[in-house]
Amino acid sequence: MTDQVHPTRRHTALPKARTLIEALPWLTRHNGKTVVIKFGGNAMVDRELKAAFAQDVVFLRQAGLRPVVVHGGGPQISAQLTRLGLESEFKAGLRVTTPETMDVVRMVLAGQVQRELVNLLNRHGPLAVGMTGEDAHIMAATKRYAHIDGEAVDIGRVGDIDSIETGAIQALLDDGRIPVISSIARSADSRAGADGDADDGADGGADDDGDPDGTGVYNVNADTAAAALAAALGAETLMVLTDVEGLYADWPDSDEVISELAAAELELLLPELSSGMVPKMEGCLHAVRNGVRTARVLDGRVPHSILLEIFTDEGIGTMVVPDKREGEPAK
Ligand SMILES: Nc1ncnc2c1ncn2[C@@H]1O[C@H](COP(=O)(O)OP(=O)(O)O)[C@@H](O)[C@H]1O
């Protein structure tokens, strides 16, 4: 019998076959499971990287998972504010959001960043559908304060997730689509037929949050939104793609990445964290404490970081796992 495959071709194809086989346990374990992927604005370095991200997400979908994308866009919002001659100010990692800033946040997240990701995903088929948390009442929020030195500081129309309605997202997933969600929420106080105000409307639409138009929308940090969504959807995994390799043990003095930590360990570490890592790690903690099996912080600047995570036995970045209950066997 003659050999059907040329020996050289067989030689080069073998490592590819091995790589695919290596991913089999991960793919089998995650088959039919929901994975929430947060793509941070800082990780969206260039179009090529964003296209590679889109390929990875489509790969997961074609491999039988239910991926949901939540995107950020902090640097993109800041750039647009600068173009408009407006300042960017952050407190405890959260953007101080005036009504004017809120308009820009909404415009950039829903009109620019989300559109680009939907466009890149849909090059692979009619898969992605973009929505904000306002759509179909997906996310409702209440006013969030920045906690600085034990004080609650007013940072405008920044919201904390109050409730999530997963119906629209589940319907899209059931239909084989990839939901792409912008982290904007309606006010939990806004009622059908009301003016979106938490107050009685006697001030002509303004409320205590500085929302003169009474639109009743909140700017939610994208890490916070992704974590809340992962928990509400009962996701298997939350992947947070950012612009560092993971959580550094002693940032900025050292770049030693913490590869794994349990929820209780992370809780102890939280007060020492700064800037963008605060909402990120708070989000990971929230996710694993609310049913998500693992939360990972990955370096989104590395092309195909999602696939690398899957195809690397020990994984990459920082993994947060739930606390092991006494008597529970190791997983
Ligand atoms: N302990 C830490 N480990 C890693 N990064 C940290 C740490 N503390 C603060 N950071 C900062 O957090 C940033 C990531 O958060 P952020 O800028 O909000 O990113 P993204 O846009 O992806 O959400 C890093 O670039 C780094 O400057």
Ligand SMILES: CC(=O)N[C@@H](CCC(=O)OP(=O)(O)O)C(=O)O
């Ligand atoms: C309240 C708050 O800070 N909202 C963020 C929303 C976008 C975001 O979180 O984007 P990244 O993930 O790229 O940081 C902001 O206005 O920048």
